[in-house]
Amino acid sequence: MRLCEILRRKNSAIREDFAFSVFAQPVPHQAGEGMGCYCLLPSALCFQLLPYLAAMNYLAHAYCSFREPGWLVGNMISDFVKGKKQYDYPPAIFTGIRLHRLIDTFTDAHAAVQEAKTVFRPHYRLYAGAFVDVSFDYFVANDPRCFANAAALESFAQFTYQTLQDHHDFLPEKFQGMLHYMRLQNWLYHYRSMWGMEKSFGGVVRRSQHLTDSATGFALFQENLLFLQTCYNAFSADLWPMLEQWRIAQIQNSDKSSLQ
Secondary structure (H helix, E strand, O other), X not given: OOHHHHHHHHHHHHHHHHHHHHHHOOOOOOOOOOOOOOXXXXXXXHHHHHHHHOOOOHHHHHHOOXXXXXXXXXXXXXXXXXXHHHHHOOHHHHHHHHHXXXXXXXXXXXXXXXXXXXXXXXXXXXXXXXXXXXXXXXXXXXXXOOOOOXXXXXXXXXXXHHHHHHOHHHOOHXXXXXXXXXXXXXXXXXXXXXXXXXXXXXHHHHOOOOOOOOHHHHHHHHHXXXXXXXXXXXXXXXXXXXXXXHHHHHHHHHHXXXXX
């Protein structure tokens, strides 16, 4: 039996229970194992951002926002918004914050993600999740269902940067500082290339407190590319339909509110 089919069967029961719970009530945030992106930030800023940068998968979260500006902003800043501060934001941004946490919870529970971590865990242990997250952004960037070509990815990256800039007053201060470098170095676009991935793995190591070697992680990524692709395929086959159900639920709830 193919790996993707095994993983799909493993997740069938989880997906049904999860879908019921997430659409019925708000999902509490459960921090993942970290999602990375590459950057060359000033050391002081990088130190300040470390708790936040380690928990973000920027391209995937941006793409999963359906090009809705408020959802996009909330999805991108979610890990910078702690506790009750999420309730200070306008409804659309608040919805994006909850969407981010929904995606994190779904990701952490998925069997394909756990399988992908086995590639990195022997060498990186608890940091395996960070390297998987970076790896999956590579597959998102090169997924023709998401972006038909490099030009489409570049267009989406610029749309994301501009949307965030247009909502500058709503961005947490630390995110504002990071956005400058995200746009300047075009983080979202460079996930599509091996050069960008090598930089991304280096970024995970620079932002960690205990890692010193990114070359091994990048080598493992290259050596296990087909296996990681299979894991991504199994994961995304469940993620996209779940998110579409979520989007439809938001529209239906909005329609009901407008009638009251």
